[in-house]
Amino acid sequence: MQDEELFEIIANLRTLGGDVSDVEVKKSHRELPKTVRESLSAFANTHGGVLILGLDETAGFAATGVHDAAKLSNDLASLCSTDMEPVLRPLIRVHDFEGVKLIVAEVPELDPAQRPCFYRGAGMTKGSFVRVGDGDRRLSSYEVQIMLSSRGQPREDEQSVPGTGLELLDPIILETFIARLRVSRPYAFKDLDRDALLRRAKVVVTGPDGTDALSLAALLALGSYPQEHFPQLMVSFVHYPPSAGDASAAETRFLDNVTIEGPIPVMVRDALAVIRRNMSRRAIIGGAGREDVWEYPETALREAVVNALVHRDLSSASRGTQIQIEMYPDKLIVRSPGGLFGPVTIDNLADEGISSTRNATLMRILEEVPIPGETRTVCENRGSGIRAMVSALRAAGMSPPQFDDRIASFTVTIPNHALLGEETVRWIQSLGERGLADSQCIALAMLRDGEILDNRSYRSTAGVDSRVATAELQDLVARELVVQIGTRRWARYELSQRLRRRVSGETPASTRTDRRPQLLNALGDETLSRAELARRTGLTDQTVRRWLSLMRKEGTVELVGSSPRSSSARYRRTRQGSLFPTTDPR
Template structure:
């Protein structure tokens, strides 16, 4: 837990509140908005509230602040005005000759969320921290949190409009043959209808047997007859952001809607990605093999994972799984939040078997991919670890996981983890005695990825080795730690002299290491996403990476990458070296010209 003086020193250095800190003057009494902050921190990753400091006066103590009264009022609010009650630590602390109140709000367990303001109800009083503010959750986001209080059964619901005739007879026969050979006691001596009912493929709707949602998705002839949007959309883009076009005006190099039952969707979606990937030849002995930008096994597991764990509830049935192939990354996005005890930091570190769609996961472990003779998935929690292992074996950078209450997004960068540029940068630090684990951690940091113990574990290290490596990097002054014990993250230390595209301002946009080449199809002439960053700096007056990221709703690493690309294009300039905490950004004359015509 950070000391209050360290927290305030960081606030003064930033000139603004980070996501996990809220400051309120409370000179006139307890601010009513504290309820919203208690809800937001409880529903997120927790946070710190400091009462009695003025944000407008460089976070200095305010006059006439009644610390005793505010502490008691805060304790009463946390206990009596919130559902569930917020179990936080509240203390009066001396600070710069005055007394202030500090509240440490822990994250609530997933089974207790959402935490909400009792008087406003669960749908009107649930909040989440976004940037330095508290945002009311949407109906869908509240529904996602409530789903964690039990096992969702959306995949078990009957599809009343469908019938047995809407299932593919060959797929049904193959499934029954498989389960009767594996479990003859349960399935060998019964009729097909009974077997399909025991499997959950058919469910009773009054007096009728109809397909369940999971049964229709796995075995249906054309499930989109009943659910038009339960499919996959795939686009291959010419550049690094959505909206860029080729010289002849094309926004997409490929644009497909992939329909059918899930096994067919998996096969056709992977084929679409494969068809649009760059490919190179690898000579092995006397033979020659093709190597794609992304290992096909990893692509397949990403697609299966998205389809199996997406939200199939009524509010999400209008949203597809989206696959986007950019010049520099592959993105797979599905609707719905993480379910159960799964957390972003632990993805890939352990084989987690928690599944939102239990029936669907079980059926997919018995249904085969067309013409391959293998099931769609193992249903053993091995999907993400397999993705990690496959990418690691290919020497690629780890994927980035982003999980909100409305979606889960996996981004796989195209570049290698320890490429020539990265190896040279690590050597330029002049530090000796680094372990392989530390080289790996520095390479991730160099590419703009926040590193944690879990992230290194997912990349093949054990927990002790990961902790020792990261602790030593901090001790050497190469990295710094942020967050609490549970959510400890590591970033490059500001004192490290960076000469890379991640933190440097000497970006050469023509270099293949600095900027991915467009895909076949023409020269990029428009970049709407970069213009969003440019407008955030030029029109909104946001001059640092984190405020821009919060404004756009992006991750820090994604925002920093776009800022550096704009610097490379001459549209932004930095006010200080990358090692400086005072580094800010401003629009150049070229950037102003671009804004004037956009």
Template structure:
């Protein structure tokens, strides 16, 4: 790790006042803490992370140091090699920071074929952990089972279902399926009779149905698996049932084969959605709260990519509608190379239930010749594109190994309130995608590079440039460092509750106050914080604006140094610059 990166990480820990999802600081003056094994397992099983020894969290991440850094390095390397299974190979080094020695270890994420990493002393079931927020959580036996299953291609969807025969298939769906097979895959199926074709397609395993065949084409799969269905509930309040007595507005149990479940789920969603207005240029258009394409793809993904192992047969796909959001969750997290951060990236696709997905490629939606899915990794991109076209925030995805959840916020990105607030910032030259990013934060969404790219269909380079421009304008503040950067609104542009309805709010200009505080002398940022009473982040942001406008100059090139001082320049006046645009 570069020393500048370490400085940035520690500064972020101090600003946040706690550990980060991918950074853990431990005191460790003389020896490794007992909890290190858990953190090593958690980082290796999640997205990797950084361990810093020699920082005291209880004292604001003060650098207390490590007494014998070489010994601690050797002990940590031995623990990774001898106590963890599989052995871990972190990058370990010692850094001098604030007159103290810190030992820093970069823990890589294990590939899916090697997970879970666990403590040999307690075994796989009791010794496997995952990183959640800023802590380590022990995996449940079910989560461990999923990780082990994900080492290869799961075959749960190919398992035979005892007691079934071809008589349990829906005649119409099966005939449509076979017809498509013979039209589109003639070389493999044209010369086979129905039974042979069903066996080749793995609908039949011998003389009984496979689980995939039953779910895709069965007349009533819930006869054998009552909970392999979808439940839809429309709640009256943001927290669920109304405490005054109304439990739900609508409640639907969608049963049958997957094509019928998808159809019934979409009918229920249409019945419970409202029409909304969306600002487009000088006018507005009327549309459903959520675009149907996005909902269809989300429902199909939940049914097709859910876990179908025996441990999950008691859990259904759940769709929950609230006044402010729609949530779709399914048992079983993401599989294979697909991760939260690369969902929607072109070419990223991995199928847990490969046979089921293959069958549904040739299984049409009721009343349509369109197949349920296309098996080209196009589901998430289609969902994101539909949300962009509707000027809505992209869905938030959350994967916790045992469950995958897609949350669709119920608001128009560029409705009247957001448009008026962005206009009140008086920032000229913003791109459409920058306005969308600001609108997402206006509505309380989280924003990072991947979310910004998905929301605006940009490549990484353009997204980085545009986010950097918003930071340079003083509108956004990056947190988490370069590796793990997330963006929040600057303190002086955060909308108040009234911003939803009024447009006369103006961005507070802090330049004059800082120039008055400087006067004719030099001052550090800390001096200006004390003189103005403003938050450190606000002072830092407006110092950047003053530097760009040539109204002040710094005594050092390294603006990260706590010793850098600022002074006024005589070349320009505040009146000459105006509000930066």
């Protein structure tokens, strides 16, 4: 870590007045506090982080320093290598800051196959921690079990269910499954007889006692009534009334309360039907006139429900927990046991090509089982469900889904909020900016509502990868619509002061800022680089680069020498640029 980045981190901590999720500070004047072990474990088990020794949070993050930086650095390195399991190798450096020495350790995130990281002296269960907000929380024994299961491919869905046989399967669903399997995967199944096919598909498996039985996956996907054996492997739906000042609503605990049972294809169908029954419609006015649509797009609902049913944890410790769907006036929540599995994280959840399946056998069966009354199968196993959910909500002009991975559970929250309402659309149009992507418009709408975005939240909002997110955010900075606070991993984005004044009504709507006169004035008869133009005008490099690109296309400036991508590229006015008015039209 460079000194400048450390200064920026501490400035952010002082501004916020507290730790953040990926930074932990300790006073640590003469020795390592015992809580250092917890923070090391928590960072390694979550997304990594930065540990700073020598700052006093209780004194506004004052730099108190460490007494013997060399000794304390060695103690920290020894703790990581001898007391932590697996061994941690953080990058540890001593920095000079405000006249004292600080020790900074950058703790990397552990690969899921190595988790949990724990303090050996306390053991795996009591010595494993995870980062939650700005603090460290001890993992429960169930969460430890979940992490251990992520070290390989879980096989709970392949386990036999003693005392079960083919008579417990829905005959129509079973025959449809067999027929589709022979057609879609002929190499593996076309020439097999029925019994061999069911065994190869792991519908029938041999249990520990040597007897044949149905697999848990087969019972859940094809069974007539799986809840006879596993009562809590079902879905509960609750519709809550408004809570604000409505006396009649206060007397009603639930507007609807439904238990949804059956095999997974039936539960998908019935869950969607219950949600539709409790949804209202809203009107959208478009070019073709008025259109009535559901509060939530069908695609987003289906993907949320299917993902919960297919990817839930099926280990014995979680079989007493059902999937929960909760509808509130302002949001819909779908919660399932078991967090994200494998390499999938909230950061890359919507990225193309990122897919990992906890219940591989269940997934393969459900790829060939249609939802009753439909031709589509329950799932595709192409890693596209989350992107489809985000795209459907974006197309409906709604707020993006919010994801919460708690190791023991995964929650999808879909806000019932028209992000791009008529007033917001008019506001974006009033900015006069051409060529904004839909994702950029949604980001502006969220910022207008008071949110602050970073690269991760933008990716989740827009359903784009990190590279596209960075490019689109930098374009918004170049247009002077948003400002960047911080750099690298600490970068945050908020509305520019000009737009904030317009949102608050301090200034009326106006046309976009034209920086061409300002840049032409700065050029004069000279040949200057982007950096020189930025210094003379006080504009950011992104803004200067954007306007120079536009001015090159219109012929008012020309490039001298290098590629425009080079920092040494220089520009001068053309003859046409000399005729351009050099007063800002505002």
